[in-house]
Amino acid sequence: MRKRKPQYIVIGGGLAGLAATMKLCEDKAKVTLVSYQPVKRSHSVCAQGGINAAIDTKGEGDSPESHFYDTVKGGDFLAHQPLVRDMCYQAPAIIHLMDRLGVAFNRTPEGHLEFRRFGGTLYSRTAFAGSTTGQQLLYALDEQVRRYESEGQVKKLEWHEYLSAVLDSEGICRGAVLHDLRSGEIFTVKGDAVVLATGGPAQVYGKTTGSTVCNGAATTSAYLQGAKYANGEFIQVHPTAIPGQDKLRLMSESARGEGGRIWVSRKQNDNRDPLNIPEEERYYFLEENHPRFGNLVPRDVASREIHDIVYNQKLGIGGQPMVYLDLTHHSEGFLEHRLGGILDIYTKFTGDDPKKVPMKIFPAVHYSMGGIWTDYEDDGNGLIDHKSPRNQMTSIPGLYAAGECDYQFHGANRLGANSLLSCIYTGLMMGPGLIQYSRNLTSHVEEVSSTVFDQARDQWRGRMQAFKQMNGRENPYILHQELGEIMLANVLIVRENSRLAKALTQIDDLEIRFKDLQCPDTTHWSNPAPSMIQQLHCQIQLAKIITKGALIRNEFRGAHYKPEFDLNQPEDFDPHEYVEYNEKRQYGEIREDEFPPGHTSYMKRYEECNEKWLKTTIAEYQNNQPEISFEEVNTSLVQPRPRKYD
Amino acid sequence: MPDDKTIHLKIKRQDQPDGKSYWEEFELPRKPRANVISCLMDIQMHPITREGKEVTPVVWECNCLEEVCGACTMVINGKVRQACTALVDALPQPIVLEPMSKFPLVRDLHVDRSRMFENLKKVKAWIHIDGTYDIGEGPVIPEKQRAKAYLLSECMTCGCCLEACPQFAKDNDFMGASTFSQVRLFNMHPTGAMEQEERLDAIMGEGGIADCGNAQVCVEVCPKKIPLTESIAEIGRETTLQLLKNLFLK
Incomplete structure (x- = not known):
């Protein structure tokens, strides 16, 4: 008898989806790869600055262990440590693999990989390919998958939309319901397992740095089918983006990694040409407030400071919500070589040349640390079992997730250049576990009754038909814009419970108005309107997950900033004091005067806060609402401690 | 108004x-x-x-x-x-x-620009590696060569060059500038060069590089300023050499 080949369905063709596909093909599996568009156009292309790996080519003493520490500290200790550590230890091999695949990483004079600085670390740890690193990595994986496609192992279904998983009578995922975006046909495909690699939910916020396909619908659909959604409230706001009418374009952290300086005039409403503002009248607030990290503090810190400068201190450029990001002290040749691509973007969209004048930037929603809940298996000593089928599996058996749509790696705040890493890492790492999952199956998908698939298909045919026939008064695109406005106004950098509660009511109102939609296009061929309505439905649910999670979590952690619950770290506090405090406590009592005044009480507050809130937020769909509960975080490897970036 | x-x-x-x-x-x-x-x-x-x-x-x-x-x-x-x-x-x-x-x-x-992606298959626009397992570093590459490759690898398969090309039409098989430039990109890479003959053979038939009419408009419309005509010239030379090799050595 011929050996049965395992078969999988991968949804999404960004870095995570392509990495998973490549790895599975290497293990002789067959893969159906589903994407809204040609996979080469996926959102990973937007990542600019680089990818982290502690290869320590500059004798700085960097190591994967330091990378691991920086990552969990950057995430305010909310990530499961064994998995983060595994990722950081795999990172050098991942960079070397991508290099072997032909990625045009910048080189040293000797022809080896070049590395640069990025936020949240003091090491040069970031490999980069010009300033389009994500695009270059994506193309390399796209090429590998194209090779497998030409050999018949991969079947691409581009211009297709994932609607839901097909679950059998035991709740095991056996395939997916897909929607052909041209013919409008709805059908099912069968697989041993389904991998969601569908990226982030940026479109919930409307105008962001995200691409138009980053709508969060696939993961929300899984949530609506019973999967757990985790840490939804942790949304990263990137400090530097270019304001725009259709989207807020990212200005990469690499601009600061290469020495870019953030500043404003010390005078309010200063309308002078920035080049005419003398040095002593410029306020380099990040450098002044953080002498060691300077402009390279983590993103949550930088975004909060810019927000404070603009809204509390009213020092935005000419009174507007913008600050300068200045590279003009570098030579044009240097900037062209190291940052050419992103500076071109700025010029194309604003008409100004950042090599000559400081850029005007403002924070924008950028990344979701949270996502669909996924599992992993470690050996109890902090090492990951790489063959375990539990790795990256959602709470629905047979449904997996990888990349930005999963929640496991970045805790409460992601460090720059760690997302490309986590996407490729999860895609590759989950491969052996998926193969094992197929082997362990007691009944194969071929044995599942066809009625399971027919019912799922028919249910979606009815649903999409109903969306298409909606004939009310509201325009779905306007409703989507309003949803984004609610989220931007209330669930962003600074969070207050009264406004979060108000936002929840507004989202509920929007959900009522959703029922009064009019589908603006009822034709049969290549009609995006019914899909858009289905995505909007998911986004309303996802907005509730994010907002309710934010409302309930009464603390300040990473990107989730509630001034009301700020523990007010004393200015002269050193995080190592807390480590010492803990050690001493293990050996008995601590004298009240052992630590400087105020420090002991701060450390007690910190401890109480962690006791209550150092937990993963879990949202589960019940009665049309997210029910929120909490799960323990694995902090077995590094003692959580207060964050400080001085 | x-x-x-x-x-x-x-x-x-x-x-x-x-x-x-x-x-x-x-x-x-x-x-x-x-x-x-x-x-x-x-x-x-x-x-x-x-x-x-x-x-x-x-x-x-x-x-x-x-x-x-x-x-x-x-x-x-x-x-x-x-x-x-x-x-x-x-x-x-x-x-x-x-x-x-x-x-x-x-x-x-x-x-529908599928044709562009199909052409990438025909010319094996990828680096054929032994496997994804950790077998160490990639090849040492001079920064100058890397920078040249980077220019070519910014091609986003948008099709501007083909829309502008007088030779490229719905009813012929001409591959066009973007594909030829990708051949150059992969042939430049130390590992990619191991399959350069196959790539050159793929663009020596119908719809291949010989059909280029040298109108040079491709390079004018490329949004990424990829030196497409330079790629065509270089790949043209390589195919000529390959043609001679095929004649005398096979």
């Missing part, structure tokens, strides 16, 4: 691949920093023509909106380019939008 407060758009539409095309005009309020994409998004929210007729929203393809994905390519005021970087303030009005003419039409401004 359009003034500085409004934007006048003229859009070529078509409901189906085999349907008939027609024109519709829209007048929108002008917003700061508007681009063609934001105009199309405004039409989605208010799908009403200049004459007050309610229509279906215009269908087009887009994703990244920052000119790195290549999706939103269309013909704007007669020139093929990405809609995201087409800033309204820099465009004479009415702004005329048409789909690319060299690819099968899907609907309105959306075309």
Whole structure:
């Protein structure tokens, strides 16, 4: 008898989806790869600055262990440590693999990989390919998958939309319901397992740095089918983006990694040409407030400071919500070589040349640390079992997730250049576990009754038909814009419970108005309107997950900033004091005067806060609402401690 | 009449691949920093023509909106380019939008560029590696060579070069500048070079490099300023050498 080949369905063709596909093909599996568009156009292309790996080519003493520490500290200790550590230890091999695949990483004079600085670390740890690193990595994986496609192992279904998983009578995922975006046909495909690699939910916020396909619908659909959604409230706001009418374009952290300086005039409403503002009248607030990290503090810190400068201190450029990001002290040749691509973007969209004048930037929603809940298996000593089928599996058996749509790696705040890493890492790492999952199956998908698939298909045919026939008064695109406005106004950098509660009511109102939609296009061929309505439905649910999670979590952690619950770290506090405090406590009592005044009480507050809130937020769909509960975080490897970036 | 407060758009539409095309005009309020994409998004929210007729929203393809994905390519005021970087303030009005003419039409401004991806398969546009397992570092590559490769690898398969090319047509097999440039990219790489003969053979038949008429318009319209004509010249030389090798050595 011929050996049965395992078969999988991968949804999404960004870095995570392509990495998973490549790895599975290497293990002789067959893969159906589903994407809204040609996979080469996926959102990973937007990542600019680089990818982290502690290869320590500059004798700085960097190591994967330091990378691991920086990552969990950057995430305010909310990530499961064994998995983060595994990722950081795999990172050098991942960079070397991508290099072997032909990625045009910048080189040293000797022809080896070049590395640069990025936020949240003091090491040069970031490999980069010009300033389009994500695009270059994506193309390399796209090429590998194209090779497998030409050999018949991969079947691409581009211009297709994932609607839901097909679950059998035991709740095991056996395939997916897909929607052909041209013919409008709805059908099912069968697989041993389904991998969601569908990226982030940026479109919930409307105008962001995200691409138009980053709508969060696939993961929300899984949530609506019973999967757990985790840490939804942790949304990263990137400090530097270019304001725009259709989207807020990212200005990469690499601009600061290469020495870019953030500043404003010390005078309010200063309308002078920035080049005419003398040095002593410029306020380099990040450098002044953080002498060691300077402009390279983590993103949550930088975004909060810019927000404070603009809204509390009213020092935005000419009174507007913008600050300068200045590279003009570098030579044009240097900037062209190291940052050419992103500076071109700025010029194309604003008409100004950042090599000559400081850029005007403002924070924008950028990344979701949270996502669909996924599992992993470690050996109890902090090492990951790489063959375990539990790795990256959602709470629905047979449904997996990888990349930005999963929640496991970045805790409460992601460090720059760690997302490309986590996407490729999860895609590759989950491969052996998926193969094992197929082997362990007691009944194969071929044995599942066809009625399971027919019912799922028919249910979606009815649903999409109903969306298409909606004939009310509201325009779905306007409703989507309003949803984004609610989220931007209330669930962003600074969070207050009264406004979060108000936002929840507004989202509920929007959900009522959703029922009064009019589908603006009822034709049969290549009609995006019914899909858009289905995505909007998911986004309303996802907005509730994010907002309710934010409302309930009464603390300040990473990107989730509630001034009301700020523990007010004393200015002269050193995080190592807390480590010492803990050690001493293990050996008995601590004298009240052992630590400087105020420090002991701060450390007690910190401890109480962690006791209550150092937990993963879990949202589960019940009665049309997210029910929120909490799960323990694995902090077995590094003692959580207060964050400080001085 | 359009003034500085409004934007006048003229859009070529078509409901189906085999349907008939027609024109519709829209007048929108002008917003700061508007681009063609934001105009199309405004039409989605208010799908009403200049004459007050309610229509279906215009269908087009887009994703990244920052000119790195290549999706939103269309013909704007007669020139093929990405809609995201087409800033309204820099465009004479009415702004005329048409789909690319060299690819099968899907609907309105959306075309099917699968042919470009199929061509990448024909020329084996990839590095064939032993496997993904950790076998150490990649090859040492001089920075100058890397920089040259990077220029070529920024190609986002948008199709501008093919839309402008007089040789590339719906009813022939010509591969076009983007594909030839990718052959050069992979042949330049130390590992990729191990398959260079196969790649060159693939572009020596019908639709291959010999069909290039040297019009040189490809390089003018490339949004990433990829030195396409340089690639064509270099790959042309390599295929000539390969032809001689094939004649005498096989």
